[in-house]
Amino acid sequence: MKEFTPTSYTLRCVATGREFPDEGWSLDDPSSQVPSLVRTVYAKRRLEVGPEDHGIYKFADWLPVKRMLKGSSAPVTYKSKGLAGYLGLENLYITFNGYHPAIGARMTTCSFKETEAYSVCARAEEHTDRVLVVASAGNTARAFAKVCSDNRIPLLLSVPADNLDALWFEQPLDPCVKLICCERDGDYFDAIHLSNLALRSDRFYAEGGAKNVARRDGMATTVLSAATAIGRIPDYYFQAVGSGTGAIAAWEANLRLIEDGSYGNHLMKLMVSQNAPFVPMYNAWRVDSRDLLAYDDDRARRDVEIIDAKVLSNRRPPYGIAGGLYDALKATGGEVLVATNAQARKARQLFLELEGVDIYSAAGIATASLIKAVADKRIDPSAVVMLNITGGGEARFKQDKELWYLRPSHTFPITAQADEVAEKAEALFV
Structure with missing residues (x-):
């Protein structure tokens, strides 16, 4: 998009205070004996706000990003x-x-899930064969789908079938974005479980939720x-x-x-x-x-x-x-x-x-x-x-717009088995 210098930062474990480098997608401190979030510690302690046309990346001093993606807006x-x-x-x-x-x-x-998606996806490596996995009750999925479609980032979404109406878009998405869902009467927790089954395959990596800085x-x-x-x-x-x-x-x-x-x-x-x-x-x-x-x-x-x-x-x-x-x-x-x-x-x-x-x-x-x-x-x-x-x-x-809806490639029962989910999810990205 624009010439951009990756933000300089380290990670700190909240529970222990240990500071360590980000290995690229670190979600926790492996040396911590207790469950703990990790935080970013930015090299720039004073925030310098960038130009408005950078969208959310006007706050890049305090975002753990390697690049700027197109299409973002700031709050x-x-x-x-x-x-x-x-x-x-x-x-x-x-x-x-x-x-x-x-x-x-x-x-x-x-x-505001866009703020997450533009930051998370800009933290990811630009060239990778692995597929990002995101579980969502609706709005997060819509945001990640838009960002990944616009920037050609492979994405597997897991959303409850009852929430599919949330997956509306102004135009069809790039085929790099795929959707699986859990059957009717499932909820967000069930969508998370389904995404975890897909993650049994090495082809996929987890977005990480709250653990992702x-x-x-x-x-x-x-x-x-x-x-x-x-x-x-x-x-x-x-x-x-x-x-x-x-x-x-x-x-x-x-x-x-x-x-x-x-x-x-x-x-x-x-x-x-x-x-x-x-x-x-x-x-x-x-x-x-x-x-x-x-x-x-x-x-x-x-x-x-x-x-x-x-x-x-x-x-x-x-x-x-x-x-x-x-x-x-x-x-x-x-x-x-x-x-x-x-x-x-x-x-x-x-x-x-x-x-x-x-x-x-x-x-x-x-x-x-x-x-x-x-x-x-x-x-x-x-x-x-x-x-x-x-x-x-x-x-x-939505006024005066004809919307396009993302539909699931597979719908799984809540009791679905890991091998079946992983195999069918992998086949979507051949």
Whole structure:
């Protein structure tokens, strides 16, 4: 795309503090005796924001990338008037990830999952015979599919059959992108299991989820967008969570900004929310448990069926791991909140009326939680509040367009065997 010098960084184990070089796709520290996330330690401790036409790579100083891929857009932060006035907040800033040309937001998948995909795929080696594997409840798959199609990066997606409507695109994808899915009534956890079966083949390599520093640092650009637009670190950070990875990334970005020294030296309070009745992290947090509480698989699947925000349905989130969401909440004095479908629907309508753009169900959960927090007088009206709108503008983007949908090459039962999955997945990339 453009001449680009790979970002210089090392990795640090959160649990032990050991610093070591990235071997290319390191997802953890093999010498650590306890489960732990690893973090990037960038050579540039002061952030220099690049030109706007670099898209998300304007934050490349703090992205673990080897190159710039085409087609990216950065999150856009602006000071709210409509919602802020309604809530009586003097300093409400909205970080918008989606399609809203009026404010310069042009993520054509309409989700902040683009921030992950452009970072992860730019961390990968440019020339490899192996195929990247991504499991998703929908939005992540759409983002990775677009990025990999546009940049000719081989990709195998695993998505629940119930979520296939999320795989819409403006035009047909390059055949380097393939899709397998688990049968009806499966959920995100089942999609992860199916992807793990495919990964038994050496032909494939795992994207890594929350363990991939590129995923977290890509998501962290939402906070970099906010801090550089506002001129300081926010006091509060609101976001809906399924895995909590975005909130972990926000905490990590906050720590880097403190080290930078240009944006303040305080930790913003993480205010994360889940969609009731699927609230495993809320249940653990309210009893101060690092470990998630027991959650029957059948009940979990039923609860996932109920919630509007299917993307928030991770049953195995990086909650208790060293450097995970539990630690992030403890460090920042954060809270886990809950909103219902009805509250989120009302919040989404309010956002459309006051801010002029449609938002996704997950963003509706975050907005509803902000509304409740203000009503409960938990937010000082003069505080600097960041509301991370993780997806929106789909209705606007789809207007007058004929869409193309990615369909699965194979649909497997939840009880599928590893050999069958690996063999059929391999055959897709002959």
